[in-house]
Amino acid sequence: MNSSNPFKNFKADIPASIVVFFVAIPLCLGIALASGAPLFSGLIAGIVGGIVVGAMSGSQVGVSGPAAGLAAIVLTAIGALGSFENFLLAVVLGGVIQLVFGFLKGGIIGYYFPSSVIKGMLTGIGIIIILKQIPHFFGYDADPEGDFAFLQVDGGNTFSGIVNAFNAISPGATLIAVIGLGILILWSNVLSNKGKIFKLVQGPLVTVAGGIIYFLVTQGNETWGISSEHLVNVPVPEDASSFFGQFSFPNFGAISNPQIWITGFTIALVASLETLLCVEATDKLDPRKRVTPTNRELLAQGTGNIISGLIGGLPITQVIVRSSANIQSGGKTKMSAIIHGLLLLISIILIPKLLNKIPLSVLAAILLIVGYKLAKPALFKSMYKLGWKQFVPFVVTVLGIIFTDLLIGIGLGLAVGVVVILIKSFQNSHFLHIEDKSDGKHNIKMTLAEEVTFFNKGAILTELDNLPRDTFLELDVRKTRYLDNDIIEILEDFSLKARNRNIDIQLISERGNIENPESFIEFFKLRAKSA
Numbered sequence: 001m002n003s004s005n006p007f008k009n010f011k012a013d014i015p016a017s018i019v020v021f022f023v024a025i026p027l028c029l030g031i032a033l034a035s036g037a038p039l040f041s042g043l044i045a046g047i048v049g050g051i052v053v054g055a056m057s058g059s060q061v062g063v064s065g066p067a068a069g070l071a072a073i074v075l076t077a078i079g080a081l082g083s084f085e086n087f088l089l090a091v092v093l094g095g096v097i098q099l100v101f102g103f104l105k106g107g108i109i110g111y112y113f114p115s116s117v118i119k120g121m122l123t124g125i126g127i128i129i130i131l132k133q134i135p136h137f138f139g140y141d142a143d144p145e146g147d148f149a150f151l152q153v154d155g156g157n158t159f160s161g162i163v164n165a166f167n168a169i170s171p172g173a174t175l176i177a178v179i180g181l182g183i184l185i186l187w188s189n190v191l192s193n194k195g196k197i198f199k200l201v202q203g204p205l206v207t208v209a210g211g212i213i214y215f216l217v218t219q220g221n222e223t224w225g226i227s228s229e230h231l232v233n234v235p236v237p238e239d240a241s242s243f244f245g246q247f248s249f250p251n252f253g254a255i256s257n258p259q260i261w262i263t264g265f266t267i268a269l270v271a272s273l274e275t276l277l278c279v280e281a282t283d284k285l286d287p288r289k290r291v292t293p294t295n296r297e298l299l300a301q302g303t304g305n306i307i308s309g310l311i312g313g314l315p316i317t318q319v320i321v322r323s324s325a326n327i328q329s330g331g332k333t334k335m336s337a338i339i340h341g342l343l344l345l346i347s348i349i350l351i352p353k354l355l356n357k358i359p360l361s362v363l364a365a366i367l368l369i370v371g372y373k374l375a376k377p378a379l380f381k382s383m384y385k386l387g388w389k390q391f392v393p394f395v396v397t398v399l400g401i402i403f404t405d406l407l408i409g410i411g412l413g414l415a416v417g418v419v420v421i422l423i424k425s426f427q428n429s430h431f432l433h434i435e436d437k438s439d440g441k442h443n444i445k446m447t448l449a450e451e452v453t454f455f456n457k458g459a460i461l462t463e464l465d466n467l468p469r470d471t472f473l474e475l476d477v478r479k480t481r482y483l484d485n486d487i488i489e490i491l492e493d494f495s496l497k498a499r500n501r502n503i504d505i506q507l508i509s510e511r512g513n514i515e516n517p518e519s520f521i522e523f524f525k526l527r528a529k530s531a
Contacts, residue, residue, distance in 0.1 A: 007335070008333075009332035011200065012331065014336075014339060015199070015201070016202075016329035016330050016332075016336040017326075017335075017336040017338075017339035017340040018202060018343065019325055019366070020063055020329070020331070020336065021347075022204055022205075022363060022366060023321065023367065024344060025232055025344070025355060025358075026360060026363050027065070027145055027146045027319075027321065027322070028344070029042050029145065029234065030042075031071055031144075031146035032066065032146075033144040034075070034144050035070075035314060036075045036079070037078060037084060038084065038246070039233065039235055040246040040247075040312070041314045042066050042313075043234070043235075044247075044311055044312055044314070045065055045316050047344045048304050048308045048311075048313055049066070049304055049319075050063065050337050050338060050339075050340045051342060052304045053301060053304035053316060054334050054337035054340075055334070056296075056299065057301075057337075058293040059279060059297060059334065060332070060334050061326055061334075061336075061337075062282045062323045062326075062337065063322035063323045063337045063340065064317060064318045064322075064337070065322060066314040067274055068146050068148040068319075068405075069317070069405065069406040069407050070267065070270060070271060070315050071146070072149065072405070073263075073267065074315065077263045080259065081260060081263060085250055086257070087263070088309045088310075089251055089255060089309070090263035090267060091264070091267060091308060091315050092250050092306050092309035093255075093260065093265075094264040094266075094271065095268070095301075095302045095303065095306035095307075095308075097264060097268035098268045098272055098299075098301055099299060099302035100302075101272055101298050102299035102302060103295075103299075107293070107294025107296075108294065108295075109294075110279055110280050110294045113280055113414065116383070116386075116389075116391075116417060117394070117413040117414050117417050118277070119379065119383065119394055120397025120398045120410075121277060121320070121409070121410055121413070122281050122284070122285070122374050123374060123398050124375075124397055124398040124402060125406070126370075126373070126374025127371065127398065127402055129148075129368070130371040130372065130375065131162065133365075133371065134162050134364075135161045135165035136363070136364035137174070137177045137181075137365060137368065138166065138168075138177070139165075139169060139173025139230050139360075140161070141229060141360055142156070142161070143156065149404070149405040150403050150405065158402070172214075172224040172225050172226045173359055175214075176361060177359070177364060177365045179214075180361075181368065183206055184204065184369050186203075187203030191203075199330070202329055207366060208358055208362055208363070210362070211358055211359045211362035212357045212358055215357050215358075215359055230359055231357060231359055232355050232358045234356055237352075247311050267305070270407065271301060272301065273407070275297060276297070278323060279318060282320065282323045282324075286327060301318070304316045324370060324373070326340075383395075389424060392420060393416045393417040393420060394413070396412050396413045396416045397409055397412065397414075397416075400412035442471040442472065443472050443474075444471055444472070445476060446475050446476065447476040448476065448477050450479055450480060451482045452480060452483050453482075454484050454487070456484075467501070467503060470501075470502050471501075471502075471503045472506070473498075473503055473506070475491075477509050478508060
């Protein structure tokens with residue numbers, strides 16, 4: 001890609017931006033509703049996330065906007081701080097703190113999440129998208145779009161919402177959703193290979209257009225019509241003054257309130273973590289395997305949150321739902337994210353009434369496809385083949401996301417991943433080879449791994465203590481590049497205790513073989529200094 005020419009991939013970026021635009025509309029509105037914030041604040045965050053963060057970010061395919069993972073924090077904070085204006089000040093401060101994180105090179109944290117957890121995150125989000133869209137698909141919209149937590153803001157949970165949906169099916173919404181899903185599958189699997197026009201005009205655009213036409217044709221029909229509660233609900237201003245009246249501004253007079261600073265730091269920390277996780281996941285999905293500079297991403301997100309907070313928007317993170325929709329739709333560069341933000345801005349100014357004719361069930365059909373592509377059954381099979389050390393953290397992450405929320409699910413997967421690393425480290429600290437007996441002694445060779453840390457203390461100590469009397473031990477450290485001081489102390493102590501058990505030790509090192517215990521201890525002292 002020629003980064004100096006942002007318009008080079010317009011043929012791919014424009015269709016992708018339209019798909020992301022349609023995905024973003026209900027999510028921006030739904031997350032604002034789930035957060036207890038004005039609906040317009042979600043749209044502001046989507047616009048700033050697209051245009052400002054999209055322009056500043058080093059990610060070519062990531063898309064930023066209001067995040068479901070912050071909805072619970074926002075809902076609690078608005079009530080605790082006393083007003084939405086006070087909360088906006090916390091958003092601005094959160095953005096400033098994110099800038100500090102970026103300047104301090106805090107983005108490196110993103111590189112320390114195991115691949116199994118990142119894949120589990122993608123799969124878990126895919127499954128939760130599918131589960132959350134099933135009610136909307138059938139015209140049951142009690143829980144707002146964008147509420148991805150297991151315990152929903154409507155008082156139910158993910159599975160009770162599905163059960164309730166089957167007891168309250170809207171025929172019109174369901175019919176157009178089924179037709180829309182058929183169009184999407186036909187477009188993706190058949191028509192996209194029939195000509196350039198089917199790649200330029202994306203299936204989701206045709207599906208949404210069909211949904212609007214269906215609503216207009218069936219309007220007023222009691223059985224097959226779609227009522228207003230099953231449609232997108234963008235605020236419609238009466239004139240220019242009422243449009244600008246929707247903007248809110250932070251109350252800087254509350255800056256001395258310590259609770260606002262605590263909320264700002266919480267927003268910065270959670271938003272940064274969610275962004276870094278999404279960056280890792282998005283880079284894995286990127287067909288070109290480009291690597292996003294994480295510190296630059298924190299600076300972009302911080303700037304976006306400052307601007308969003310200043311004009312009445314929700315906190316912003318990079319979000320995997322919109323990012324994956326962008327990648328799946330063929331987005332090549334950051335222009336698709338920027339254009340989607342411009343489309344949001346233009347549409348809420350010029351055509352809010354047209355947007356409010358889009359059935360939510362049609363958008364649910366689009367998101368179902370996005371979810372399926374993230375959580376294909378084949379991925380479970382491939383992760384299982386990699387062994388339990390990859391599969392267990394993967395499954396725990398998936399289940400955690402489904403039954404709690406995004407951040408808790410990732411935290412559970414990461415915790416299990418750390419335990420797996422400890423177990424793996426315990427097992428791989430050394431290799432024990434038992435050889436033939438000679439001269440009445442056991443000949444045993446122990447080869448230490450390349451890196452041996454305090455995690456390996458238990459394993460090595462156990463093996464040394466279990467050595468029988470009258471043993472000849474060959475301790476091979478030729479491949480060992482790092483020996484933790486804890487391990488050196490264990491080996492020093494053992495070299496002294498070995499005499500009482502008639503255990504002879506020969507140290508095999510890159511400097512030659514060492515058999516004298518005093519030389520043995522001296523060798524490890526030198527190792528300790530070099531380490």
